[in-house]
């Protein structure tokens with residue numbers, strides 16, 4: 001059997017005495033579209049924070065294509081092929097959209113400190129950034145500062161910056177939150193056309209979108225995995241109803 005893209009084993013995170021993630025084990029296979037489902041406070045964002053290194057687990061292991069991530073700083077994890085978007089925007093507001101993407105691309109380049117090639121004048125880097133902005137239909141706004149763009153544009157820019165990292169595993173935290181109807185269609189279309197080999201883990205509260213996208217689903221509740229399975233498995237499982245209805 002192929003090696004999982006992401007193998008989480010016995011993962012635990014306590015805040016004070018309370019476990020936000022409790023003994024979570026989960027395999028996500030290469031190219032899988034995986035949805036993390038669960039009511040508010042279930043631990044979905046905490047799990048993302050642990051995977052990308054914004055939080056340190058109390059115990060357990062997280063392997064990306066066999067390499068242990070626990071103990072590595074977030075930048076190193078990016079180098080292994082991991083990228084994420086945040087519910088809270090993390091952009092450089094006074095830089096243009098194009099320069100934001102160039103900065104993301106530049107972070108991957110080995111020759112980033114080449115003193116004789118001023119960053120802003122790097123034509124190939126700019127062309128690459130423009131191509132990525134085009135994928136999220138933002139090429140028209142390339143030279144506008146982020147601070148002068150609408151919320152929906154920023155959310156799409158954030159996805160563009162994650163794509164600029166050419167990730168093998170992409171974590172998307174509510175990519176549709178706060179978007180207009182047109183923008184939602186645009187992002188849904190973008191999600192549907194991500195490279196097949198890219199593994200995507202999604203947190204999304206819009207069930208229609210989430211279920212249309214995901215092949216496998218993990219239901220979390222109180223920081224624990226209740227069940228993992230296909231859409232049909234999760235829909236038929238009485239525990240799904242119990243978790244959502246608090247029965």
Ligand SMILES: Nc1ncnc2c1ncn2[C@@H]1O[C@H](COP(=O)(O)OP(=O)(O)OP(=O)(O)O)[C@@H](O)[C@H]1O
Nearest residue numbers: 015019020021038039040041042043044045046047
């Ligand atoms: N930095 C923190 N300090 C203390 N407790 C935290 C911290 N971050 C999360 N928690 C707690 O961990 C639990 C899980 O929160 P988390 O944000 O991961 O849930 P979630 O499933 O992403 O919820 P939502 O759907 O509302 O975003 C909650 O009880 C939350 O209060």
